[in-house]
Amino acid sequence: MNAIEINNLSKAYKDVKAVDSVSLTIEEGTIFGLLGPNGAGKTTLISMLVTMRKPTEGNAKVNGFDVVKQPGNVRESIGIVFQDPSLDDELTAYENLEMHAALYGVDKSYRKKRIDEVINLVALGKHMNQMVKTFSGGMKRRLEIARGLVHHPKILFLDEPTLGLDPQTRISIWEYIKKLNKKEKITIILTTHYMDEADDVCSRIAIIDSGKIIAEDTPENLKDALGGDVVSIKCGASKTCSEELSKLKWVKSAVVHDGLIDIRVEKGEEKIPKILLLMEKKGILVESVSLRKPSLDDVFLHYTGKTIREQEADPKAGMRQRMAAWGHKR
Amino acid sequence: MNRELEAIYALWKREIIRFFRAKSRIVGSLGMPFFFLAILGTGLNNAFSFPGMEGNYLQFLTPGIIGMVLMFGSMFAGIIVLMDRQFGFLKETLVAPVSRLSIIIGKSIGGATTAMIQGIIIMVLAVFLGVQFSLANIVLLLVFMFLISFMFVSLGIAIASVLDDMHGFQLIMNFIIMPFFFLSGALFPLSSAPEILRIASMFDPLTYGVSGLRYILLGTSEIDFAFSLAAILGFSILFIAIAIYLFNRIEE
Ligand SMILES: Nc1ncnc2c1ncn2[C@@H]1O[C@H](COP(=O)(O)OP(=O)(O)O)[C@@H](O)[C@H]1O
Ligand SMILES: [Mg+2]
Numbered sequence: 001m002n003a004i005e006i007n008n009l010s011k012a013y014k015d016v017k018a019v020d021s022v023s024l025t026i027e028e029g030t031i032f033g034l035l036g037p038n039g040a041g042k043t044t045l046i047s048m049l050v051t052m053r054k055p056t057e058g059n060a061k062v063n064g065f066d067v068v069k070q071p072g073n074v075r076e077s078i079g080i081v082f083q084d085p086s087l088d089d090e091l092t093a094y095e096n097l098e099m100h101a102a103l104y105g106v107d108k109s110y111r112k113k114r115i116d117e118v119i120n121l122v123a124l125g126k127h128m129n130q131m132v133k134t135f136s137g138g139m140k141r142r143l144e145i146a147r148g149l150v151h152h153p154k155i156l157f158l159d160e161p162t163l164g165l166d167p168q169t170r171i172s173i174w175e176y177i178k179k180l181n182k183k184e185k186i187t188i189i190l191t192t193h194y195m196d197e198a199d200d201v202c203s204r205i206a207i208i209d210s211g212k213i214i215a216e217d218t219p220e221n222l223k224d225a226l227g228g229d230v231v232s233i234k235c236g237a238s239k240t241c242s243e244e245l246s247k248l249k250w251v252k253s254a255v256v257h258d259g260l261i262d263i264r265v266e267k268g269e270e271k272i273p274k275i276l277l278l279m280e281k282k283g284i285l286v287e288s289v290s291l292r293k294p295s296l297d298d299v300f301l302h303y304t305g306k307t308i309r310e311q312e313a314d315p316k317a318g319m320r321q322r323m324a325a326w327g328h329k330r
Numbered sequence: 331m332n333r334e335l336e337a338i339y340a341l342w343k344r345e346i347i348r349f350f351r352a353k354s355r356i357v358g359s360l361g362m363p364f365f366f367l368a369i370l371g372t373g374l375n376n377a378f379s380f381p382g383m384e385g386n387y388l389q390f391l392t393p394g395i396i397g398m399v400l401m402f403g404s405m406f407a408g409i410i411v412l413m414d415r416q417f418g419f420l421k422e423t424l425v426a427p428v429s430r431l432s433i434i435i436g437k438s439i440g441g442a443t444t445a446m447i448q449g450i451i452i453m454v455l456a457v458f459l460g461v462q463f464s465l466a467n468i469v470l471l472l473v474f475m476f477l478i479s480f481m482f483v484s485l486g487i488a489i490a491s492v493l494d495d496m497h498g499f500q501l502i503m504n505f506i507i508m509p510f511f512f513l514s515g516a517l518f519p520l521s522s523a524p525e526i527l528r529i530a531s532m533f534d535p536l537t538y539g540v541s542g543l544r545y546i547l548l549g550t551s552e553i554d555f556a557f558s559l560a561a562i563l564g565f566s567i568l569f570i571a572i573a574i575y576l577f578n579r580i581e582e
Contacts, residue, residue, distance in 0.1 A: 052424070052581070072427050075425060075426065075427035076427045080425055082418065082422075084421075086418035086420075086421045086422045087418070087419065087422075088419045088422075090352070091344065091348070095344075095347065099340050100426075102336050102339070103336075103337050103422075103427075104426060104427060
């Protein structure tokens with residue numbers, strides 16, 4: 001069975017079409033990654049799937065239930081970890097989970113056992129009776145993941161599960177996610193803009209930009225489709241360089257980003273001398289050269305003409321705004 | 331149905347847990363009303379005597395201060411919806427498979443309960459200051475205190491549902507809560523006030539709360555008790571209806 005079937009789904013806010021006729025099918029058991037820069041529409045797409053927002057057009061089925069007509073059934077069958085924190089800071093970890101169990105109608109006699117189970121899954125058993133406000137960012141995220149699992153959902157939605165966390169914590173969060181996909185046999189839908197992490201974790205990936213899905217496949221296929229190698233050079237006049245390079249027949253593309261020129265070619269190791277020779281002739285100083293297989297970053301660059309880093313505004317801006325609304329934190 | 335009751339109970343419990351955990355907040359919120367009683371009440375005790383006032387000023391003031399505590403406590407509990415929204419917890423409740431009606435009822439009953447606890451604390455403190463009540467109608471008293479709290483918590487939720495951030499809170503404090511308090515006849519008998527204040531006070535829900543409390547505790551009031559009770563019920567229904575309507579419109 002398909003975990004999710006999306007049909008021409010759109011959502012328009014006043015002047016932006018945040019999600020633009022998206023169609024997508026996600027099989028059960030997948031770890032599915034939605035990749036895109038800030039403002040691409042990832043959160044909006046997810047909020048429609050979890051029945052938080054009503055689509056302007058189109059429809060979607062989650063676990064076989066229509067998101068507009070059967071929101072109750074959808075909600076019972078999914079777990080959600082929102083992009084922004086949604087724990088009650090003034091309750092303990094246990095109380096937060098207990099509250100969730102009550103809201104989702106988990107049988108009373110079974111609650112304690114299940115809470116123990118999920119809290120140990122994310123290794124927070126020792127902190128069960130600690131107030132959430134004393135938790136670090138990573139602990140809070142793990143607790144939210146545990147909370148999303150309390151009622152045995154068939155699908156777990158994770159919106160930017162590692163945003164704002166340090167690298168080590170990010171790795172451990174992904175470990176938990178992989179583990180529960182295996183152990184609890186849950187379909188996982190996540191959004192992120194860390195390409196390398198998505199590559200590592202997801203079995204399928206959709207790239208979304210300006211509300212549209214522009215590519216969808218396994219990470220391997222996406223990268224293979226690009227083919228060849230990427231030669232990255234750093235030089236003084238990147239703009240003119242890339243223009244010159246683009247003219248060459250054996251160059252598939254040459255794009256400037258982050259002060260580098262990414263040149264996609266076949267048999268990169270043979271092309272490096274040619275490139276250097278050309279630069280030499282033009283009298284341009286090349287500071288560094290590197291060769292690699294295309295990564296998801298390159299896939300993204302290929303489809304959107306930009307790297308995700310360039311497109312991205314400050315991810316914490318929204319958060320800061322919210323805090324500023326308070327004058328200061330508490 | 332059972333699920334909905336579970337949810338109401340869980341949300342009620344949350345309010346109670348948080349209330350008892352925030353001890354400093356309790357002390358803080360009871361400080362002002364206590365000083366009102368202890369300083370204003372005892373200080374003016376012998377100086378003031380209004381026509382139609384039985385007993386001393388402290389006696390007269392106490393139901394007014396209880397009403398004030400109920401209003402402050404429950405309005406604040408309602409406005410917590412706004413904080414839940416800012417700190418994200420509201421989302422967790424909004425996507426749960428329970429109706430929004432249950433969420434609102436759980437929150438308002440919880441908030442009303444915590445406001446009542448504060449009201450009872452201040453009542454006990456008043457007794458230590460020498461105020462004498464008749465507790466013949468204790469059940470009626472508790473029911474009436476609950477209604478006052480429920481009414482204001484609903485108003486608080488309604489307001490919180492339309493505000494975007496806490497900036498508006500100051501505005502509400504200054505333009506709703508304070509006028510409600512001063513106009514309610516908590517500090518002085520309305521019958522000796524100028525016409526314009528008397529008319530304004532008729533639109534103040536707290537007027538009926540204070541008057542009803544005075545009737546239950548002291549046996550006399552300027553407004554007929556049955557009328558006060560009816561007014562409180564009317565305002566409660568109006569406010570909860572508005573709260574439900576506005577809360578249902580929250581998208582996130
Ligand atoms: N509540 C809203 N009202 C108006 N515009 C919104 C709202 N939420 C998001 N948007 C806009 O919709 C677009 C997509 O946003 P979002 O779904 O949050 O993207 P992402 O999660 O990929 O960063 C952005 O342009 C954003 O500004
Ligand atoms: Mg987002």
